[in-house]
Amino acid sequence: MNHLNEEQLILYHYGEEAYREAAERRAASEHLAACDNCRASYAALQRVLAAVDAAPVPERAEEYGSEVWARLRPRLEGAPGKESLRGWNWWLAPQRWALAGAMAVLLIVAFFVGRVTREEPPTSAAISPQARERILMVAVGEHLERSQMVLVELSNAPSNGKVDISSEQHMASELVGENRLYRQTAMNAGEAGVASVLDELERVLVEVANSPSEVSSKQMESLRKRIESQGILFKVRVIGSEVRERAKPAQQDAAPQPAAEPAKKST
Amino acid sequence: MDNPGLMNRMEGSDAAAVQRALAGDRDAFRVLVDRHSRSLFRLAFRMTGNEHDAEEVVQETFLRAYRRLSKFESRANFGTWLYRIGINCSLDFRRSRMRHEEHREPDDAEGNPAVQQLASEAPAPDRVVFSGQVGARVEQAMSELSDVERSAFVLRHFEGLSIEEIGKALGLRVSATKNSIFRAVQKLRRALEPMVSTTR
Numbered sequence: 493m494n495h496l497n498e499e500q501l502i503l504y505h506y507g508e509e510a511y512r513e514a515a516e517r518r519a520a521s522e523h524l525a526a527c528d529n530c531r532a533s534y535a536a537l538q539r540v541l542a543a544v545d546a547a548p549v550p551e552r553a554e555e556y557g558s559e560v561w562a563r564l565r566p567r568l569e570g571a572p573g574k575e576s577l578r579g580w581n582w583w584l585a586p587q588r589w590a591l592a593g594a595m596a597v598l599l600i601v602a603f604f605v606g607r608v609t610r611e612e613p614p615t616s617a618a619i620s621p622q623a624r625e626r627i628l629m630v631a632v633g634e635h636l637e638r639s640q641m642v643l644v645e646l647s648n649a650p651s652n653g654k655v656d657i658s659s660e661q662h663m664a665s666e667l668v669g670e671n672r673l674y675r676q677t678a679m680n681a682g683e684a685g686v687a688s689v690l691d692e693l694e695r696v697l698v699e700v701a702n703s704p705s706e707v708s709s710k711q712m713e714s715l716r717k718r719i720e721s722q723g724i725l726f727k728v729r730v731i732g733s734e735v736r737e738r739a740k741p742a743q744q745d746a747a748p749q750p751a752a753e754p755a756k757k758s759t
Numbered sequence: 760m761d762n763p764g765l766m767n768r769m770e771g772s773d774a775a776a777v778q779r780a781l782a783g784d785r786d787a788f789r790v791l792v793d794r795h796s797r798s799l800f801r802l803a804f805r806m807t808g809n810e811h812d813a814e815e816v817v818q819e820t821f822l823r824a825y826r827r828l829s830k831f832e833s834r835a836n837f838g839t840w841l842y843r844i845g846i847n848c849s850l851d852f853r854r855s856r857m858r859h860e861e862h863r864e865p866d867d868a869e870g871n872p873a874v875q876q877l878a879s880e881a882p883a884p885d886r887v888v889f890s891g892q893v894g895a896r897v898e899q900a901m902s903e904l905s906d907v908e909r910s911a912f913v914l915r916h917f918e919g920l921s922i923e924e925i926g927k928a929l930g931l932r933v934s935a936t937k938n939s940i941f942r943a944v945q946k947l948r949r950a951l952e953p954m955v956s957t958t959r
């Protein structure tokens with residue numbers, strides 16, 4: 493048998509690859525027993541790895557799990573199954589939100605087109621302009637939240653090797669269409685601040701939607717840089733929370749409440 | 760060395776707990792927290808090198824896991840899946856701690872002054888014979904590894920995961936995983952060998 497190089501010694505040490513086979517292991521062991529050079533290198537390797545083990549790791553007590561749970565518990569809403577329907581996974585399930593989103597878009601566009609094309613809002617509808625604005629804000633808020641999920645997921649993706657982003661990509665391409673409608677609606681409604689963030693968001697979403705479903709680490713990095721450099725995630729967060737703030741009365745009570753009309757955005 | 764890791768031992772009952780959690784059983788998630796907190800903490804500590812960060816990583820990991828629980832495929836190994844989230848959380852923490860170093864190349868060990876300094880600063884034999892210092896040296900050497908090298912090494916050396924499992928956890932090909940481990944060991948050797956060879 494030939495001498496063992498460093499890489500082989502490492503694999504041998506961890507019982508990996510060829511050295512999972514009993515025959516290979518035995519052959520290597522026999523060589524190590526017979527060859528001073530290899531035995532010395534292996535001993536040096538083992539000394540270093542033993543030193544690594546000397547680095548202290550603080551142990552946690554048996555009840556650590558309970559402590560973690562006590563801290564975690566208030567941060568969780570409902571049962572995990574329920575949470576997953578309301579939270580992340582709900583947003584990521586395209587069938588579910590595609591329907592909800594499409595309906596919201598139709599509703600909103602119908603309202604705002606009505607408002608823009610007529611001098612007066614349709615009086616038959618018992619919906620005041622304030623209520624309408626809130627409905628738009630609820631829908632945009634949800635849209636922003638879904639978009640944020642995609643961007644967060646992407647910026648947290650592993651930064652090495654090939655990454656499968658097909659679910660995010662699929663989401664992004666669905667969000668692009670929705671985004672376009674909201675952007676136009678927001679523009680028509682004189683919501684310049686919202687419209688401008690939606691405009692930036694749309695560019696990033698288009699880029700994600702046009703990416704291959706499996707990206708290399710380099711592509712991933714450039715996508716990540718793109719998301720970071722625009723500060724788009726931050727803007728989406730800010731405008732998202734603002735929008736949700738403005739949507740609040742509508743969520744509690746859909747009836748018009750003129751006195752509770754939120755202040756107009758200044759941007 | 761023949762540590763099967765938490766990966767295999769708990770597999771069956773973890774899957775059952777996940778199923779129950781997804782079916783709405785609140786306490787089922789607690790079972791997972793109880794079962795994995797301590798090992799997750801060790802992983803997080805080795806990844807971050809910092810006790811406080813490790814605590815935060817544990818919290819954040821379970822929170823993310825909870826929110827994504829239905830994204831977990833029942834055929835997969837819960838421990839591996841949780842570890843992957845834990846690794847990402849740890850990396851996030853490391854990144855936020857060392858923003859200025861963010862664009863460090865993974866292969867820059869040769870030109871990395873910190874590594875060379877560490878090696879040349881290796882203390883005289885008499886000072887390390889009783890070695891609380893070894894731990895500090897190791898920690899410093901570990902902190903010089905790139906994110907990928909550190910992750911791959913920690914998972915192989917301390918957690919006993921196979922190269923395939925690590926590749927899956929880190930989203931790396933087998934060859935890239937192997938190379939990361941090789942590079943990690945090489946860097947550790949360079950940093951620690953002068954010290955350990957004199958202790959014999």
Ligand SMILES: [Zn+2]
Pocket residue numbers: 494495496523527528529530531
């Ligand atoms: Zn030899």
